[in-house]
Amino acid sequence: xxxxxxxxxxxxxxxxxxxxxxxxxxxxxxxxxxxxLVRHGFSTRLGGVSEGVCSTMNxxxxxxxDEAAVRENYRRMAKAIGVENDSFVxxxxxHTTNIRVVTSKDKGKxxxxxxxxxxxxxxxTDEPGLCLTTFYADCVPLFFLEPVKKVIGLSHSGxxxxxxxxGKKTVEVMQSEYGCHPEDILAAIxxxxxxxxxxxxxxxxxxxxxxxxxxxxEKLFYRKTNGKYQLNLWKANELILKxxxxxxxxxxxxxxxxxxxxxxxxxxxxxxxxxxNLAAFLALK
Numbered sequence: 686x687x688x689x690x691x692x693x694x695x696x697x698x699x700x701x702x703x704x705x706x707x708x709x710x711x712x713x714x715x716x717x718x719x720x721x722l723v724r725h726g727f728s729t730r731l732g733g734v735s736e737g738v739c740s741t742m743n744x745x746x747x748x749x750x751d752e753a754a755v756r757e758n759y760r761r762m763a764k765a766i767g768v769e770n771d772s773f774v775x776x777x778x779x780h781t782t783n784i785r786v787v788t789s790k791d792k793g794k795x796x797x798x799x800x801x802x803x804x805x806x807x808x809x810t811d812e813p814g815l816c817l818t819t820f821y822a823d824c825v826p827l828f829f830l831e832p833v834k835k836v837i838g839l840s841h842s843g844x845x846x847x848x849x850x851x852g853k854k855t856v857e858v859m860q861s862e863y864g865c866h867p868e869d870i871l872a873a874i875x876x877x878x879x880x881x882x883x884x885x886x887x888x889x890x891x892x893x894x895x896x897x898x899x900x901x902x903e904k905l906f907y908r909k910t911n912g913k914y915q916l917n918l919w920k921a922n923e924l925i926l927k928x929x930x931x932x933x934x935x936x937x938x939x940x941x942x943x944x945x946x947x948x949x950x951x952x953x954x955x956x957x958x959x960x961x962n963l964a965a966f967l968a969l970k
Contacts, residue, residue, distance in 0.1 A: 689703060689705070690703045690705075690710050690729065690731070690949060691949060692941055692946050692949060693942075693945050693946055694940050694941055695879060695940040695941070695942065695945075696940045698940050699715065700714070700873075700937050700938070700939060700940050700941070701713065701714060701715075701941065702714070702715055702718065704726070704765075705732075706764070706765040706766070707761065707764055707765055708732055708761075709731075709732035709733075709742070709761050709762060709764070709765035710729045710731045710732055711726040711727060711728050711729060711732075711762070711765060711766065712726060712727040712729070712876065712941075713725060713726055713727075714828065714873045714937050716871055716873055716935075716937045717828060717830050717871060717873060717967075720830065720832050720871070721970075722830065722832055722835060722969060722970060723830055723837060723967060723968060723969055723970060724766050724767045724768055724816070724966075724967075724968045724970060725766065725828065725965075725966055725967040725968065726762070726765070726766040726965075726966050727826065727875055727876055727963065727964075727965050727966075728742055728744060728762060728963045728964050728965075728966075729742060729949050729950055729963070730742055730948070730949055730950060730951055730961070730963075731949065732761060732765070733754070733757070733758040733761060734754045734757050734758060734761075735750050735751070735754045735755065735758060735961060736751075736754070738956065738959040738960055738961065739754075739960070739961035740961075741758075742758050742761075742762070742961070742963075743755060743758060743951075743961025743962060744758055744759065744762070744818075744820065744961070744962050744963065744964040745820055745961060745962035745964075747962075748960070748961050748962060750961060756796075759773065759796055762964070762966070763816075766816075766966055768816045768966070768968050769814070769816075770796075770797075771792065771793045771796070771797045772792060772793070772814055772815055772816040772968060773793065773795060773796045773797075773816045773818045773966075774787050774791045774792065774793070774794050774795065774808060774810075774815050774816065774817055774818060775794060775795025775796065775800060775818050775819075775820075776805050776806060776807070776808055776817075776818065776819045776820065776839075776841060777795075777800050777802060777803045777804065777805045778805070778806045778819065778820060778841045779803065779804045779806070780806065780843050780845040780846055781804045781805070781806050781846070781849075782806065782807070782846055782849040782850070782851040782854050783804050783805050783806055783807065784805075784806075784807035784808070784809060784838075784840065784851075784854060784855055784858045785802065785805045785807070785808050785809070786809055786810070786858070786862055787808050787809065787810040787812070787815055787817065788810065788812060788815075789812055789814075789815065791815065792814075792815055795818065806819075806840060806841045806842075806846055806851060807819075807827075807838065807839065807840035807841065807851055807854070807855050807858075808838065808839050808840070809829070809836065809837065809838040809839075809855065809858055809859055809862065809863075810836070810837060810838075810969070811834065811835060811836045811837075811863050811969070812969065813968070813969040813970060814968065814969070815968060815969070816966050816967070816968035817837060817838070817839040817965075817966070817967045817968065818839070818964055818965070818966055819839050819840065819841045819964065819965050820841065820962045820963070820964050820965075821841065821875070821876075821877065821943070821951075821962065821963045821964070821965065822943065822951040822952055822953045822956075822960055822961075822962055822963060823843075823877060823878040823883075823943050823944060823952050823953045823954055824841055824842060824843035824846070824877060824878075824918075825841075825842040825843070825846075825847065825874060825875065825877040825918050825919070825922050825939075826839070826840075826841065826842075826874070826875030826876070826877065826965040827839070827840040827841075827842055827851070827852050827855065827872065827873070827874060827875065827922065827926075828872065828873040828875060828965065828967055829855055829856070829859065829870055829871070829872050830870070830871045830872075830967075831859060831863070831865040831866075831869050831870045831871075832869065832871065833865075833866070833869045834863050834864060834865050834869075835969060836859050836863045836865050837967050837968070837969055838855045838856075838858070838859055838967075839965055839967045840852060840855045842918070842922055844885065844889055844892075844916065844918065845892075847893075847918055847921050847922060847925070848892045848893060848895075848896050849896075850896070850925045850928075852872070852922055852925040852926050852929060853925050853926070853928060853929040856870060856872075856926075856929040856930065856931070857929070866930075867929055867930025867931060868930060868931075868932055868935075869935075870930075870931055870935060871935045871936075871937075872926050872931045872935060872936050872937070873936070873937040873939075874919060874922050874923065874926075874936075874937065874938045874939045875939055875965055876939055876941040876942070876943050876946075876950060876963075877918060877919070877939060877942070877943055878918065878942060878943055878944045878952065878954060879917075879919065879942035879944065879945060880906075880915050880916060880917035880918075880919070880920075881915065881942075881945075882942060882944035882945060882954060882955075883915060883916050883917075883918065883944075883954070884909075884913045884914070884915060884916075885906075885913065885914050885915075885916045886913060886914070887912070887913075887914065889914070889916065890906055890914045890916070893905055893906065893916070893921070897921065897924070901920075901924060904917065904920050904924075905917050905920055905921055905924075919938055919939060923936065923938050943955075943963070950963060951963050
């Protein structure tokens, strides 16, 4: 496995393939790529034209970046991962558990044309040629591919989305809309903040206590002497996806922390909010 970008991984598991296409680095999952059904990727800070705190591959229009720079970054990402520049369909994330069923009518929304929806943290589709796009800077990306029905999903799971179990809700929408079977779904948890870096207050932990069985608390968080807690969003989302019916052999759990790798990935915690946005991309061929 090529590990040339310079990431610090938490373990030696081969969760990601590091790719560089036309000077643009990004991450792929062998779990998804090996099906031959999708084009996908997770961006880094590298390979773009943005400057300052957004340097260089910022993929958000809401971070104070130059619009022309962001559009050039999308052009480069599209070429790198092999999708059309007008195929992107953006989420409009507000830490909900709302999932939008995406159709050809949504093609280009967010980049080529303005968004006409809000409060959407997850996207699903069964139509080829639409590149689902969600945004990150420590929160958890969730990728879904059902290779039998040929359905994909992409969801943003911050601590609120994790408490609300947006991963399970995404699976449920794939079932109700497309007839997918959870045991057929491949799922991947993406680069995000690790437990060591993620200090939270007791009100956040109380929300997790209310939504996760006590038998899991020891795996999800621990209390420190300062009264704060360290929270494990990776384990929480793994539990949620298994609860949704995803098989262990169909699940890839990240070993890459955005905060530990803040020079290569945007991190809200590490930058005190002065940063651009990463993006996750997923499209059916």
